[in-house]
Amino acid sequence: MKEIKGGVCAAKGFKAGGVHCGIRKSRDKRDLALIFSEKKAACAAVYTTNLVKGAPLTVTKEHIADGYAQAVICNSGNANTCNADGIEIAEKMCDLLAKEIGIDAKDVVVASTGVIGQPLDITPMAEKMPELVKELSVDGSENATEGIMTTDTVQKTLAVEFELSGKTCRIGGIAKGSGMIHPNMATMLVFITTDVAIAPDMLQKALSSDIANTFNMVSVDGDTSTNDMVTVLANGMAENNLIDKEGEDFDTFMKALNTVTVGLCRMIAGDGEGATKLLECKVSHGKTLDIAKTVAKSVITSSLLKAAMFGADANWGRVLCAIGYSGADVDVNKIDVAFQSSKGKIDVCKNGAGVEFSEEIAKEILLEKEIDILVDLNDGEFDSVAWGCDLTYDYVKINGDYRT
Amino acid sequence: MKEIKGGVCAAKGFKAGGVHCGIRKSRDKRDLALIFSEKKAACAAVYTTNLVKGAPLTVTKEHIADGYAQAVICNSGNANTCNADGIEIAEKMCDLLAKEIGIDAKDVVVASTGVIGQPLDITPMAEKMPELVKELSVDGSENATEGIMTTDTVQKTLAVEFELSGKTCRIGGIAKGSGMIHPNMATMLVFITTDVAIAPDMLQKALSSDIANTFNMVSVDGDTSTNDMVTVLANGMAENNLIDKEGEDFDTFMKALNTVTVGLCRMIAGDGEGATKLLECKVSHGKTLDIAKTVAKSVITSSLLKAAMFGADANWGRVLCAIGYSGADVDVNKIDVAFQSSKGKIDVCKNGAGVEFSEEIAKEILLEKEIDILVDLNDGEFDSVAWGCDLTYDYVKINGDYRT
Numbered sequence: 001m002k003e004i005k006g007g008v009c010a011a012k013g014f015k016a017g018g019v020h021c022g023i024r025k026s027r028d029k030r031d032l033a034l035i036f037s038e039k040k041a042a043c044a045a046v047y048t049t050n051l052v053k054g055a056p057l058t059v060t061k062e063h064i065a066d067g068y069a070q071a072v073i074c075n076s077g078n079a080n081t082c083n084a085d086g087i088e089i090a091e092k093m094c095d096l097l098a099k100e101i102g103i104d105a106k107d108v109v110v111a112s113t114g115v116i117g118q119p120l121d122i123t124p125m126a127e128k129m130p131e132l133v134k135e136l137s138v139d140g141s142e143n144a145t146e147g148i149m150t151t152d153t154v155q156k157t158l159a160v161e162f163e164l165s166g167k168t169c170r171i172g173g174i175a176k177g178s179g180m181i182h183p184n185m186a187t188m189l190v191f192i193t194t195d196v197a198i199a200p201d202m203l204q205k206a207l208s209s210d211i212a213n214t215f216n217m218v219s220v221d222g223d224t225s226t227n228d229m230v231t232v233l234a235n236g237m238a239e240n241n242l243i244d245k246e247g248e249d250f251d252t253f254m255k256a257l258n259t260v261t262v263g264l265c266r267m268i269a270g271d272g273e274g275a276t277k278l279l280e281c282k283v284s285h286g287k288t289l290d291i292a293k294t295v296a297k298s299v300i301t302s303s304l305l306k307a308a309m310f311g312a313d314a315n316w317g318r319v320l321c322a323i324g325y326s327g328a329d330v331d332v333n334k335i336d337v338a339f340q341s342s343k344g345k346i347d348v349c350k351n352g353a354g355v356e357f358s359e360e361i362a363k364e365i366l367l368e369k370e371i372d373i374l375v376d377l378n379d380g381e382f383d384s385v386a387w388g389c390d391l392t393y394d395y396v397k398i399n400g401d402y403r404t
Numbered sequence: 405m406k407e408i409k410g411g412v413c414a415a416k417g418f419k420a421g422g423v424h425c426g427i428r429k430s431r432d433k434r435d436l437a438l439i440f441s442e443k444k445a446a447c448a449a450v451y452t453t454n455l456v457k458g459a460p461l462t463v464t465k466e467h468i469a470d471g472y473a474q475a476v477i478c479n480s481g482n483a484n485t486c487n488a489d490g491i492e493i494a495e496k497m498c499d500l501l502a503k504e505i506g507i508d509a510k511d512v513v514v515a516s517t518g519v520i521g522q523p524l525d526i527t528p529m530a531e532k533m534p535e536l537v538k539e540l541s542v543d544g545s546e547n548a549t550e551g552i553m554t555t556d557t558v559q560k561t562l563a564v565e566f567e568l569s570g571k572t573c574r575i576g577g578i579a580k581g582s583g584m585i586h587p588n589m590a591t592m593l594v595f596i597t598t599d600v601a602i603a604p605d606m607l608q609k610a611l612s613s614d615i616a617n618t619f620n621m622v623s624v625d626g627d628t629s630t631n632d633m634v635t636v637l638a639n640g641m642a643e644n645n646l647i648d649k650e651g652e653d654f655d656t657f658m659k660a661l662n663t664v665t666v667g668l669c670r671m672i673a674g675d676g677e678g679a680t681k682l683l684e685c686k687v688s689h690g691k692t693l694d695i696a697k698t699v700a701k702s703v704i705t706s707s708l709l710k711a712a713m714f715g716a717d718a719n720w721g722r723v724l725c726a727i728g729y730s731g732a733d734v735d736v737n738k739i740d741v742a743f744q745s746s747k748g749k750i751d752v753c754k755n756g757a758g759v760e761f762s763e764e765i766a767k768e769i770l771l772e773k774e775i776d777i778l779v780d781l782n783d784g785e786f787d788s789v790a791w792g793c794d795l796t797y798d799y800v801k802i803n804g805d806y807r808t
Contacts, residue, residue, distance in 0.1 A: 052728030052736050052756070082724055084757045116721025117758040226725050303707070304803055311804030317520025320486055321630050324456030332456045352456070353488045354521035393797045399708055400715030 007141030018147030033147025055086025067200025177268030274394030298326030411545030422551030437551025459490025471604025581672030678798030702730030
């Protein structure tokens with residue numbers, strides 16, 4: 001498996017693009033994105049568990065109920081959520097695109113991200129739809145990525161190449177992360193494309209099983225968004241033998257998918273709103289997988305620990321505290337904690353009690369941009385990883401007045 | 405019932421005091437507090453549910469197992485948690501006090517608050533114990549309050565006078581709040597004293613039932629501390645008829661207790677670390693009490709909403725979002741949301757969708773120091789209130805480098 005360029009256009013038969021249509025008057029960036037597959041593709045998706053759901057999710061669910069889709073349309077700047085006419089507007093977005101590009105509206109995946117509870121005007125999107133379709137290109141992944149970004153500061157994209165039944169296959173994805181990130185069963189907006197030939201049910205199986213250990217283990221601020229969605233389109237143009245059951249090919253595909261999703265998770269966490277650091281909590285030797293996951297997620301979610309990491313303060317008591325209130329069944333007297341970065345590793349707690357350590361060395365380790373928080377529960381065989389970021393002045397600044 | 409002065413010394417027979425003994429070298433404030441009852445008192449307590457528990461909690465639990473206590477000793481600056489010799493040090497604190505003041509060490513409640521995982525040196529406390537006992541006074545509540553404060557910026561204290569079986573009774577309390585506040589079954593450090601005559605089991609019953617709707621409904625940062633504890637000492641010196649069963653007197657006592665606890669909750673939330681605003685989420689018409697409480701707590705805990713309140717931004721979508729992911733069984737299409745302060749009230753959401761409102765008036769309302777977030781679930785008969793605060797630059801600053 002090797003990393004390649006091209007994002008959502010890395011896979012054969014996919015084009016993408018993005019235009020500015022002024023959904024938020026104050027922002028000059030592209031705010032409408034399109035991903036298109038030459039051939040109709042198998043499609044799988046997972047959605048937020050928030051009871052308040054964006055209208056686009058309802059429409060998408062209906063459109064891909066048959067297991068197939070051919071295009072993704074997504075705007076940023078407005079979530080089209082909690083609006084009386086939300087469903088109608090989401091349907092209109094699909095209709096406009098379908099008409100312009102010549103496909104069935106039922107084959108369009110629609111997504112929105114941005115402010116909740118403000119009506120989404122269809123007019124600027126209707127006006128720019130012809131331009132957007134004209135802009136479609138095999139080099140368009142970056143423009144599409146810009147189109148789905150909100151307060152993201154970097155583009156999040158990754159693609160890999162691998163082999164299945166003697167054929168070269170590709171899978172690539174783009175993501176929009178930043179704030180309101182604490183996924184549960186799905187997350188943020190992530191669009192993944194592949195040219196692998198795979199049956200819709202196996203594609204859904206691969207995605208659903210993957211996100212449990214990837215996107216669901218990311219937290220920026222503990223707020224589960226109303227519009228989280230991850231979709232995969234697989235158009236089969238790599239001409240590998242169709243994956244329609246579990247086995248070696250399915251495993252190979254899962255591995256490639258996981259490489260893309262883990263990479264995007266790290267990018268989303270590291271670019272959390274206001275973040276200066278990517279935090280990775282690696283929990284080992286839990287009694288059950290659920291315990292290991294609960295502990296990892298609780299640590300990565302603690303505001304106190306996140307603030308301490310911002311200050312490069314080796315305040316490991318906050319790690320223990322977050323484990324203690326996580327609800328997981330652990331023996332606190334067995335827990336070891338260490339901090340690690342490219343500058344090295346330092347043990348700070350053994351058997352639930354502090355050990356002497358050099359504050360100077362700890363500081364040097366914690367001043368790095370990527371920090372591992374290593375928690376050994378010494379209680380079993382299960383490991384888990386969660387991704388997060390530090391809590392900074394800028395998080396408060398960004399969210400103190402997001403709507404203006 | 406009327407509010408009176410005196411804090412934990414308002415009730416008959418109680419004295420208090422506080423001294424500086426230098427537990428944290430960098431701080432010049434009082435850091436060791438004492439509360440003392442002339443007569444042995446019935447004692448009830450509730451503790452954190454964090455699996456990582458401060459050593460003082462273990463010692464206190466043992467000491468008050470018989471339902472009685474006569475003194476409270478509490479240091480700030482060090483939580484005496486996750487230390488190998490924690491129990492031993494907590495016992496020593498009780499022994500030193502008992503010897504100096506002439507009571508049984510088993511009648512001492514001990515508490516600690518501050519950094520987790522740093523050994524607590526007994527020496528400075530041993531040296532200052534005679535001075536602390538000498539300092540005891542019926543005017544000592546303020547000194548004791550200072551002694552338990554960490555990053556608190558204001559003293560939290562409240563006392564009321566009321567009548568039971570023709571006798572004047574008093575109940576008063578002091579609290580230490582600030583960060584790591586997200587109680588579950590108990591909270592922070594709160595010491596309450598009363599001269600009411602009440603059997604230990606009824607005192608425990610009153611306290612346990614009260615905190616479910618008071619301290620457990622406060623959240624500053626979502627982190628449940630390892631050292632949370634609320635205790636009540638009742639020495640019976642008001643000479644009312646002993647309360648040993650439910651009934652009118654018990655109800656009157658509960659009401660007085662509730663007045664003190666709600667008052668302290670509001671003070672703790674309003675003085676959360678870095679807070680500029682007290683937030684009160686009032687949920688009405690939930691299908692069950694549990695639903696109303698879950699919704700109130702989820703709203704008050706949302707980092708995004710807290711940041712919006714800091715910025716006086718009427719971003720009600722975040723209220724809906726927090727309700728949606730709370731896990732409570734609600735019908736989102738029935739929910740109304742309004743913001744309220746001393747400047748008035750503004751409706752922002754009806755039946756789960758936005759309504760037009762004046763951003764100018766909303767801003768004026770939200771610029772106040774005390775904000776009510778009114779959520780009407782329109783789905784039943786149960787109400788609940790939760791208290792919290794905004795998320796500010798100063799929260800990050802305080803917690804970015806708490807240990808130095």
